[in-house]
Amino acid sequence: MIGFALSPGGADASFGGNLLRDGAIGTALVVLIGGAGAVLFGASAAWLVSLCRFPGRGIFEWLLVVPLAAPSYVLAYAYTGMTWAGGSAIEVRGLWGAAFVYAIGLYPYVYLAARAAFASQSACALEAARTLGATPVHVFWRVALPLARPGIAAGAALTMMEIAADYGAAYHFGLTTLSTAVFRAWYAHGALDAALQIAAVLLAAAIVFLLAERWARGRAAFAGGSTRWRALPRYQLAPLPGFLAALFCGALVVFGAILPLTWLGRLALLHGDLGDIAQPFANSIILSSTGALITLALAVAIAVSARRASGAGKASVLAAAMGYAAPGAVIAIGALALFGAARSAGWIGGLSAGLALTALFWTYAARFAAAGVQPIDAGLARLSKGLDASARTLGAGPWRRMFSVDLPIAAPSLGAAALILFVEILKELPATLLLRPFDFDTLAVRAYSYASDERLLQAAAPSLLIFIAGLAPILILTHGIGRARAGQR
Amino acid sequence: MSTVTLRNVRRAYDGAWALDDVSLTAPEGKVLALLGPSGSGKSTILRLIAGLEAPDAGEIVIGAETVSGPGRLLPTEQRRIGMVFQDYSLFPHLSAGANVAFGLDRLTRADRDAQALTWLDRVGLKHRAGAFPHELSGGEQQRVALARALAPKPRAVLLDEPFSGLDPVQRAELRDATLATLMETGTTTLFVTHDAEDALQVADRLAILKGGRLLQEAAPRIAYDQPASLDVAAALGPINVFDGVCENGVVATPFGNVASALANGARARAAVRAEAIALRPGNMARVLDVRPHGAHDLVRIAARGVVWRALTPARMGLGETVDVEFQPAGAFVFSA
Numbered sequence: 001m002i003g004f005a006l007s008p009g010g011a012d013a014s015f016g017g018n019l020l021r022d023g024a025i026g027t028a029l030v031v032l033i034g035g036a037g038a039v040l041f042g043a044s045a046a047w048l049v050s051l052c053r054f055p056g057r058g059i060f061e062w063l064l065v066v067p068l069a070a071p072s073y074v075l076a077y078a079y080t081g082m083t084w085a086g087g088s089a090i091e092v093r094g095l096w097g098a099a100f101v102y103a104i105g106l107y108p109y110v111y112l113a114a115r116a117a118f119a120s121q122s123a124c125a126l127e128a129a130r131t132l133g134a135t136p137v138h139v140f141w142r143v144a145l146p147l148a149r150p151g152i153a154a155g156a157a158l159t160m161m162e163i164a165a166d167y168g169a170a171y172h173f174g175l176t177t178l179s180t181a182v183f184r185a186w187y188a189h190g191a192l193d194a195a196l197q198i199a200a201v202l203l204a205a206a207i208v209f210l211l212a213e214r215w216a217r218g219r220a221a222f223a224g225g226s227t228r229w230r231a232l233p234r235y236q237l238a239p240l241p242g243f244l245a246a247l248f249c250g251a252l253v254v255f256g257a258i259l260p261l262t263w264l265g266r267l268a269l270l271h272g273d274l275g276d277i278a279q280p281f282a283n284s285i286i287l288s289s290t291g292a293l294i295t296l297a298l299a300v301a302i303a304v305s306a307r308r309a310s311g312a313g314k315a316s317v318l319a320a321a322m323g324y325a326a327p328g329a330v331i332a333i334g335a336l337a338l339f340g341a342a343r344s345a346g347w348i349g350g351l352s353a354g355l356a357l358t359a360l361f362w363t364y365a366a367r368f369a370a371a372g373v374q375p376i377d378a379g380l381a382r383l384s385k386g387l388d389a390s391a392r393t394l395g396a397g398p399w400r401r402m403f404s405v406d407l408p409i410a411a412p413s414l415g416a417a418a419l420i421l422f423v424e425i426l427k428e429l430p431a432t433l434l435l436r437p438f439d440f441d442t443l444a445v446r447a448y449s450y451a452s453d454e455r456l457l458q459a460a461a462p463s464l465l466i467f468i469a470g471l472a473p474i475l476i477l478t479h480g481i482g483r484a485r486a487g488q489r
Numbered sequence: 490m491s492t493v494t495l496r497n498v499r500r501a502y503d504g505a506w507a508l509d510d511v512s513l514t515a516p517e518g519k520v521l522a523l524l525g526p527s528g529s530g531k532s533t534i535l536r537l538i539a540g541l542e543a544p545d546a547g548e549i550v551i552g553a554e555t556v557s558g559p560g561r562l563l564p565t566e567q568r569r570i571g572m573v574f575q576d577y578s579l580f581p582h583l584s585a586g587a588n589v590a591f592g593l594d595r596l597t598r599a600d601r602d603a604q605a606l607t608w609l610d611r612v613g614l615k616h617r618a619g620a621f622p623h624e625l626s627g628g629e630q631q632r633v634a635l636a637r638a639l640a641p642k643p644r645a646v647l648l649d650e651p652f653s654g655l656d657p658v659q660r661a662e663l664r665d666a667t668l669a670t671l672m673e674t675g676t677t678t679l680f681v682t683h684d685a686e687d688a689l690q691v692a693d694r695l696a697i698l699k700g701g702r703l704l705q706e707a708a709p710r711i712a713y714d715q716p717a718s719l720d721v722a723a724a725l726g727p728i729n730v731f732d733g734v735c736e737n738g739v740v741a742t743p744f745g746n747v748a749s750a751l752a753n754g755a756r757a758r759a760a761v762r763a764e765a766i767a768l769r770p771g772n773m774a775r776v777l778d779v780r781p782h783g784a785h786d787l788v789r790i791a792a793r794g795v796v797w798r799a800l801t802p803a804r805m806g807l808g809e810t811v812d813v814e815f816q817p818a819g820a821f822v823f824s825a
Binding site for chain 1: 539541572575637
């Protein structure tokens with residue numbers, strides 16, 4: 001991929017250069033504005049839920065994660081549809097519309113990281129500050145917030161990575177970002193060289209965000225370190241601030257999930273055509289389940305070999321993490337170039353649909369393996385290092401250890417990983433759009449093509465299905481939140 | 490059962506020697522205790538024998554087979570070495586019976602289950618065969634781990650701090666039961682501990698380590714009565730030390746003379762075990778402090794500005810003056 005990008009440019013290098021510059025500016029703007037909004041929403045909500053007591057706190061604690069269920073493009077379709085049809089005073093469009101959709105849809109990344117950071121703080125550190133004469137307000141600014149800052153930064157970096165990678169919503173709002181520029185270079189101009197160059201810049205940006213996230217998370221682990229641990233006492237808010245806190249959290253959930261979900265549901269019921277989405281639905285199920293199984297196998301291999309601390313295992317974890325950071329458009333254009341080259345070299349012959357599907361599964365595996373590795377690794381982390389050594393002293397070879405020790409113990413997380421992968425692939429738009437066989441529509445592709453034709457009524461039904469599917473892994477995720485906190489189940 | 494031999498074994502972590510030129514032998518069918526503080530290299534020895542790590546130099550021989558050596562590293566799973574880990578490492582997804590059966594996979598299913606039950610019976614846990622590890626107490630988990638390690642009839646069994654993490658009563662019971670099982674099966678055993686009492690009571694042979702070096706390998710009684718160095722003496726119980734000079738075959742301490750074979754005028758360190766000191770009313774030393782220590786009292790005594798500790802059955806009063814006497818078997822002199 002990088003090799004292609006660095007190869008000498010085509011004749012219209014200036015066209016590629018302009019597109020690259022405009023895309024870079026567009027990405028920078030939307031990442032900054034959308035990211036700032038997400039940090040504001042996510043960090044405030046995390047602080048309220050972790051350190052304060054107010055009506056509905058317990059429910060908001062997990063409801064606040066729900067907006068993560070919808071991919072940005074689905075929120076984008078819902079909001080533009082809503083504001084057109086309603087003839088409302090506010091119109092969600094352009095840069096600010098996109099920034100709003102990203103902020104309201106992606107703030108849970110910041111919320112989760114910041115919540116974990118607040119939750120891992122020991123009451124002892126805060127109480128020590130109190131005994132040293134600090135008021136509660138001082139304690140927040142001088143102890144709690146600085147301790148949570150690396151967590152918030154990690155969440156922010158993740159959010160920005162997602163915004164930079166997004167194609168669907170950016171395209172829908174007519175933005176020129178690096179992601180949309182890759183597509184424009186390839187689709188509108190057929191310029192693979194230019195597309196690859198833009199993709200390389202986008203990949204570099206994504207890697208910067210990934211490294212920032214890793215670095216911040218490493219510091220967060222350090223900040224959380226306290227040997228004596230006791231639950232945080234929550235600060236009881238007075239009735240009016242308490243009401244405002246509930247209102248704020250409620251607004252995030254309503255705008256991030258309930259309102260768009262209701263709107264899409266209403267449209268789907270009124271205008272949905274079952275016959276129209278039956279085929280894409282079937283295609284999505286087939287593609288997502290096959291893709292999930294292939295990716296799961298890869299993820300298992302990576303997670304297990306990484307646990308065995310082999311050099312190759314460590315390298316493959318890093319490669320998977322980079323794949324996850326790489327926007328779908330980048331990997332897809334890379335796959336296109338790679339498989340195109342292999343095909344013209346005569347290495348791969350046969351049906352082009354078969355070739356396209358191979359390229360597509362390859363893209364899914366490269367892109368999402370890390371999403372599968374993480375829960376599997378968490379499952380394997382529950383085993384002590386001694387278990388593998390035990391099995392070895394009892395004469396079990398590597399395969400027996402994998403099948404009778406590692407995998408049975410990680411079995412619940414294998415199920416979770418499979419579901420997460422299934423939904424990630426179901427939601428995936430840019431790579432599927434670029435690499436799918438001719439006339440092979442998935443739900444995401446169908447929603448996208450209706451939306452591009454401004455037929456938002458018809459786009460509602462496939463969007464709704466994607467949204468609902470997205471809720472499943474969220475439930476798993478929220479189930480795991482409480483466990484992240486020591487001494488609480 | 491086989492002899493396990495280490496010859497000139499070295500192992501470094503991050504440039505520092507965890508094991509520096511260690512040679513020792515675990516005799517066939519006997520219990521060898523590896524005693525030393527944290528970081529002395531004793532657990533590293535077990536991991537090297539099990540093949541979980543490779544030595545940087547030297548060789549390890551089990552029976553007649555060189556399992557680790559220059560250009561040779563037999564994989565752990567082919568070594569036929571049983572190991573009981575400090576955290577027991579029972580498979581959480583398998584019952585006690587299935588844990589014990591894990592290493593018996595070459596047998597038919599019926600034989601496997603029967604043997605697993607026999608082994609559980611030997612450690613007194615037949616009735617718990619269906620229980621999962623989280624349903625077992627710490628002591629029960631340890632016994633399952635022992636049965637699991639012994640079931641495949643290993644050439645030797647390695648125990649890593651097997652009694653740590655248990656309360657004192659359980660600990661003593663389990664120590665006796667484990668020893669009984671090992672003797673009954675005649676298993677070559679290497680067992681790591683930092684507890685001198687465990688080592689002295691369980692072992693046929695004792696290897697004392699410090700900082701990656703083997704200080705002494707001997708029978709427990711020999712190591713206790715004739716320590717090769719001050720460190721060995723200190724490893725097996727509390728000692729008092731006095732730096733002085735050897736004159737006329739003795740080192741004179743403020744509390745009395747210790748016989749020495751060193752040359753006249755040689756600088757010497759006298760070491761006297763706290764439990765080898767007897768006190769009776771007299772005027773050599775003053776009692777500073779008395780604390781009950783089981784049947785004995787731990788008494789701090791002072792003479793000429795030097796303070797020693799004595800572990801003695803005699804009940805002394807604070808401020809009393811006493812005469813001091815050493816049992817010769819607990820008093821040593823080393824050259825300084």
